[in-house]
Amino acid sequence: DAGVTQSPTHLIKTRGQHVTLRCSPISGHKSVSWYQQVLGQGPQFIFQYYEKEERGRGNFPDRFSARQFPNYSSELNVNALLLGDSALYLCASSFFSGSPGNEQFFGPGTRLTVL
């Protein structure tokens, strides 16, 4: 079975631009979460979606938005890019939401560089 897939793998943008990152969860998984991992740090939670509804949002500005589609895939959008948005963006999928012991499966990430 295919794992979590993310596209693109790498992306270079300039300040002020907009970016869209995409994630396809493991087949059968209905929950998708997004994390930002800045170099040298642990991943930070951005969003969680379940059945197309936002179930949680981390401490990120409104420039960050996301959505989940009927096939459970997801997009993360970032507007007005800043240098500090340069990071590895990780998508994780799980079957359920709202369960603390639920295992999340991570994709390989999208490396975003903002110049």
Next chain:
Amino acid sequence: AQSVTQLGSHVSVSEGALVLLRCNYSSSVPPYLFWYVQYPNQGLQLLLKYTTGATLVKGINGFEAEFKKSETSFHLTKPSAHMSDAAEYFCAVSDSWGKLQFGAGTQVVVTP
């Protein structure tokens, strides 16, 4: 609010030696704890998790961790390091919705 602290950003071990990675947590409710490994240019892979029950948890690749409530710790160990264990390791605690709060990570270097 929950948080985790990983002691030591870098650990160097000799091949065949004990691997010990330290994690302390803070949680206002019974914690659900995880250890993930990240190899270069890859995503995170779950090593093991503690939910309830047995406090000694065995994971993949010979790793295990012990939940100690009195010490608020969840340290990761492996009796004998292998070159393939070189990676970054993250401890995490989950909130009631499954949102993971990660530590800053520990980079493990294995020397021959």
